[in-house]
Amino acid sequence: MVRTIERLPKRQRQQQLSKLIEENPFIADRELNRLLKVSIQTIRLDRMELGIPELRERVKLMAERSYDAVRSxxxxxxxxxxxxxxxxxxxxxxxxxxxxxxxxxxxxxxxxxxxxxxxxxxxxxxxxxxxxxxxxxxxxxxxxxxxxxxxxxxxxxxxxxxxxxxxxxxxxxxxxxxxxxxxxxxxxxxxxxxxxxxxxxxxxx
Amino acid sequence: MVRTIERLPKRQRQQQLSKLIEENPFIADRELNRLLKVSIQTIRLDRMELGIPELRERVKLMAERSYDAVRSxxxxxxxxxxxxxxxxxxxxxxxxxxxxxxxxxxxxxxxxxxxxxxxxxxxxxxxxxxxxxxxxxxxxxxxxxxxxxxxxxxxxxxxxxxxxxxxxxxxxxxxxxxxxxxxxxxxxxxxxxxxxxxxxxxxxx
DNA sequence: TCAGATATTATCACCAGGTACTAATTTCAG
DNA sequence: CTGAAATTAGTACCTGGTGATAATATCTGA
Structure with a gap:
């Protein structure tokens, strides 16, 4: 594969992935693999490429933000x-x-x-x-x-x-x-x- | 031990436990066992008696609350x-x-x-x-x-x-x-x- | 058409932070 | 001293992952 021509499916899937996680940050990789019809490994590779942390980290981040925010x-x-x-x-x-x-x-x-x-x-x-x-x-x-x-x-x-x-x-x-x-x-x-x-x-x- | 006389240490410890968790909901049992100088099992028994969920559940609850709040x-x-x-x-x-x-x-x-x-x-x-x-x-x-x-x-x-x-x-x-x-x-x-x-x-x- | 890059899938070992259960040991009060 | 309560220990198992390695699939340019 050459740089100039993009493999669309991957990009699309990653966009969908981002969107799904943004819509519901509480979703685990298992669910995503079922929804997007790719293996769980692919989901994880995608997350890495996109810099999206794992479920627990996401949840923790939200909790921390709200913990700070709720105080102020x-x-x-x-x-x-x-x-x-x-x-x-x-x-x-x-x-x-x-x-x-x-x-x-x-x-x-x-x-x-x-x-x-x-x-x-x-x-x-x-x-x-x-x-x-x-x-x-x-x-x-x-x-x-x-x-x-x-x-x-x-x-x-x-x-x-x-x-x-x-x-x-x-x-x-x-x-x-x-x-x-x-x-x-x-x-x-x-x-x-x-x-x-x-x-x-x-x-x- | 008889019902009428309370073993204080346990009660005190559980109060401290509650307080510690309230102050920092992100604390794990390992830390608590070190802080309170009792075994991790005791910490877990205490949490159960007090109805305090595990770290992950606590964090998730906070995240969900803030998520709802942000939505509404x-x-x-x-x-x-x-x-x-x-x-x-x-x-x-x-x-x-x-x-x-x-x-x-x-x-x-x-x-x-x-x-x-x-x-x-x-x-x-x-x-x-x-x-x-x-x-x-x-x-x-x-x-x-x-x-x-x-x-x-x-x-x-x-x-x-x-x-x-x-x-x-x-x-x-x-x-x-x-x-x-x-x-x-x-x-x-x-x-x-x-x-x-x-x-x-x-x-x- | 075929080699090489890219993408995907499959395993396997391991981790944190637990639950659930059983069993042993300690403490202490009457 | 005895028996109940409290504590500690240990094991198996769970979720939702990471990390590494390897095999397989797919595309793509020449």
Whole structure:
């Protein structure tokens, strides 16, 4: 066999293998050999070529990751990395659109992720123990795609007398282009009793 | 030995064992036998008495838990279970507020999860290959708490001539109480080129 | 068509981290 | 001292592999 012409079946099988394992990391070689109709040795050779560890190692890795993650948890505390924050004034956050945020078929980000970034930032920028989103008026200006980096900028527009509501505007950009804008009304803790929002301002680092 | 008087050493050892395993679930019996200065068989008898599974099972359980969490938590596929869907007319989805969705301190759900359920439903109810959220006007009427079951109902209000935009209203309830309402403008695929939204209509079951 | 490379399959020995079972030994309390 | 509980020991066996070696199959270019 010469380098230039690829033996397709092997490549295909290895792709399938990767996919199967990605879909169900708890699958053992025995099962794979039955599913793919090749010997268990071939499965193992394939795994080696692909650098996929054995079942036990995979499971252990997942457990370790979750053990670390569970301790720090904040996978979804704040969406996006806040890189600048002037409380009660403005804030900036960055959010990378990755595989898990898009529709696999089109690579377009689901709207609620873009919203989540903006919402998190709007809440974070309010300098209160508890801040909750009361309402929002949002516009998706263009679709955001896999791999794009969303930069959200929030500006506190009004901050009525230290209580009740604050208005926050958020603009999200990909490069120079605005892709999203939102006007948020954020409830501040203040009275504390009659909170009506759906988000708060805890745990930001 | 009589029932009434406890042999302390055993109890103590088992407590230590539990503690050690809780602190580091990745510890094998060999290590434990060295640490506790008893034979490996004793360690195993202790584990049995305490109902603590073997290392591999422990690790697998952790991995599975995190795997489920990763699958269910993410702002990923469609948020909420769609239990009724009349395309271009209406739809209902259910979404349980769990640990992952709330601020741990207050048990109040983050706004973007509530939004995500409504957004997913609004997009799903539109009978098009590709449907994207163009804009939305939303209101969080009261905060939703851990353990509450959100029932979102979507109604397609206008559906301008098979192309361009559709208006969808979504109301989310906990029991009788309305907790969220949103007015969504959804772009339908139609031309397909000039999509502007942030969400689409794939992968609903 | 045939040699040589590549791919696949088949064995065999071995490993960790156990389970399950039996049996011997130790400990200790009454 | 005796008998029960506790501990230790040893064996066979399990899963889900690794690693090495060898045989067989398949393709491929010249």
């Amino acid at each position: 948890l904040p996978l979804h505390e704040v969406i996006g990395d806040i890189i600048d924050l002037q409380l009660d004034k403005s804030g900036i956050s960055i959010f990378d659109i990755r595989e898990e945020h898009v529709f696999s078929r089109t690579g377009i980000a689901r709207g609620h992720h873009v919203f989540a970034q903006a919402n998190s930032l709007a809440v974070a920028v309010i300098n209160e123990e508890i801040a909750l989103t009361a309402s929002a008026d949002i516009r998706f200006i263009r679709s955001v795609k896999l791999g794009e980096k969303c930069i959200a900028k929030a500006y506190v527009r009004s901050n009525s007398g230290g209580s009740s509501k604050a208005k926050v505007e958020v603009f999200t950009y990909v490069g120079e282009e605005m892709v999203f804008q939102g006007h948020f009304i954020i409830y501040r803790s203040a009275g504390g009793a009659n909170i009506e929002g759906g988000d708060e301002n805890a745990d930001r680092n | 938590l993410p702002l990923h596929e469609v948020i909420g279970d769609i239990i009724d869907l009349q395309l271009d007319k209406s739809g209902i989805s259910i979404f349980d507020i769990r640990e992952e969705h709330v601020f741990s301190r207050t048990g109040i759900a983050r706004g973007h999860h509530v939004f995500a359920q409504a957004n997913s439903l609004a997009v799903a109810v539109i009978n098009e290959e590709i449907a994207l959220t163009a804009s939305a006007d939303i209101r969080f009427i009261r905060s939703v708490k851990l353990g509450e079951k959100c029932i979102a109902k979507a109604y397609v209000r206008s559906n301008s001539g098979g192309s361009s935009k559709a208006k969808v209203e979504v109301f989310t309830y906990v029991g009788e109480e309305m907790v969220f309402q949103g007015h969504f403008i959804i772009y339908r695929s139609a031309g397909g080129a000039n999509i502007e939204g942030g969400d689409e209509n794939a992968d609903r079951n």
